[in-house]
Structure formats: structure tokens, C-alpha cells
Amino acid sequence: MNLQMKWTAACVGLLLALPAAAEVVRKDFSVRSEDGLSIFVRELRDTAAPADRGPMLMVHGGRSGVLASWDVDAPGSSAAEEIAKAGHRVYLMDVRGFGRSAFPREMRDAPEALAGPVAVRSNEAVRDIAAVVDEIRRRHPGEARLAAIGWATGSQWLGHYASLHPEKLSHLVYYNAAYGGPAGGWALQAEFGDPQRPAELDRARHGAYRLATADNLVGRWRSEGVDAAFLARYVQLSMEGDASAGARQPPSFRFPSGPTADTLKLVNGRQLFDASFIRAHVLILRSERDFWSRPVDVATLREHLTSAASVTAVELRGASHYAHLQPGAERARFLAAVLAFTAPRRPSSGAP
Structure with a gap:
């Protein structure tokens, strides 16, 4: 074997010995809720993750959908991608x-139609979460772990x-949720x-659903x-789920008023659920601002x-409602708190 062939063989051997490059794989699918509605789900996994932390369910807040809430992949990585890594x-x-x-x-009529019920109350969101959790558990047989996080009303639904x-x-x-x-x-x-009934949505001004334009989102x-790349991608992901968005000028997407109606109850002395029934480990994570x-x-x-199995409360000092959205110091502290909470737990010294 000549010198060139030896050099080539050595390089190939070195490359084969290196660990595979990490790749975050995204796969979309849907499940059927109990009452027949199609519920969108995206799976993210890192093919070279350094650990197995088990599955995690992530739910959006009360306006944009889950991709805009957790998987804005410009510039750089999303919060969901970092958690997968x-x-x-x-x-x-x-x-x-x-x-x-x-x-x-309720979202197929004109938004100003006030007589009908408010779209998507907490009990309906719980129905959809139940269908997705059952599918996640089916895909992970024998796995005892399942973590979940929601943004604002997403956490309220998960708590319910x-x-x-x-x-x-x-x-x-x-995370950043009322209770x-x-x-x-x-x-x-x-x-x-x-104004007359503080715990109720003002139906004289707000219909079953509302509309959001790009200016409403990022103005x-x-x-x-x-x-600018983040803003453009955030708007695109927020708009894309509503096929009628481009038919209005300026373009706007529909989103339900139910989360706001439910939150008005929570902040006015009414409860949607009793947290004493929850048995999971719980991290209460709130941005200071x-x-x-x-x-x-x-x-x-x-x-x-x-x-609860355990309760931890963490305040993200100086952080805003949007701490997790963009790469930076606020998101780094958000991720550190979440990943420290979901890290494998060591048995206590008093355990048998």
C-alpha cells in the first residue's frame, strides 16, 4: 500500500470513529380527540442526544399555535429543539x-356573532390533551416518565x-400561568x-373568537x-394554520376566546380545577415581568x-412573558430551570 492509500485509509478510519453528528428530526401526525376533531402533533427527537430524559409534551398559549409558541426555528434553534437536544x-x-x-x-361563524358559546373552553382543551397523552404513552410502552409544559393558558389546561x-x-x-x-x-x-361582571368575558366587545394581524403579533x-428573521417566521407560523388568513385585509388568523374567558374566572376568585389532585412533580416557573x-x-x-410528588417555584428575574421564544440570556435561564427540573432524580440517602 503506497503512502497516499495509507493516508486515505487513515482518514476514513478516523471519520468512522467519530460520533454521528446530531440531527433534530421533525415528524408531523394527527390524533382524533374523543369527539372526533383532528389534533395536530409534531414529534422532535435528536438522533445523537447525550441522554434519555423521556417524552415531553409542549402546549401553546392562548393566541398563536404550538409551532409559533415553541418551534420558531429562525434565527438559530427553537426552545423545543434545545429541549430535544x-x-x-x-x-x-x-x-x-x-x-x-x-x-x-363556534369558529366558523362571523366573529361578531355574540349569541353562540365562546370557542374552546378548558374542558375541551383537556379532551384534546387526553387524546395526545394516550398516543404518547402508546408510543412509549412501559415508560413511567412524561413531562409536560404549557405557555400561560397551555399550563392552565395541563393543570386541569x-x-x-x-x-x-x-x-x-x-409556566407564566394563572391559577x-x-x-x-x-x-x-x-x-x-x-365591567358589570368581572369574572365574565365582555361579550359586547369579544366574540366566540378573535382575529390577530401581524401588527397585533409583532408591532x-x-x-x-x-x-427581523425571527419576526417574519413567528408571523408565518402563527398565520399558516388558518386557511382563511389571506382572505382578510390585512391578513389575520382566528384564535378562540375561551382561554381568556377561563382566565378571567381564575383571576376573579373562581377556580377551574383543584390542584390538590395533582400528583406529579411540579415546577411553578414565572417570569418576573x-x-x-x-x-x-x-x-x-x-x-x-x-x-404533588414535589413542588419547586422559580422566578426568572427580569424576564418577560416571552422568555422562552428567542435565543438569548432569558431563554438560557428558562431552559436551565426546565432541564434541571426534568433531570433524572437520584434516590435520597434515606431510601432503602
């Missing part, structure tokens, strides 16, 4: 009426689900609440110098979690 098999889902999931009947199905989740991250406690102190009360961020949740929501939830 850490070793979770990530499942992203759209509740009915959001993103790529089917729209319920966990109170009804306490055996299904091992870890719950309750209950003394009435008042909600920054959005005047915008959404009925403020443009003036703050947020990366959040406008959706209140400090009293954290205190009340922590007090009510009497059956």
Missing part, C-alpha cells in the same frame, strides 16, 4: 381551534388535565372583563429591534399542591 422526545400539540388542528363549529388524570404525568412545568387566589390585580382585566417588537400570571397565582397554587 438535551434528551427529551418532544411532542408539540395544537389544541382545537389553534394552529394546524381542526377548528370547532393533571387534576383529572393524576397518574398520567410525572412532571408538570406550570387562582384573591380577585384582582390582573393587568388585562379592563381589556377583556365585563411592538419591531420598534424594539427584535431580529409577566403580565398574564400574578404572584398570588404562584402562592395559591403552591399552597394547593398538597398531593
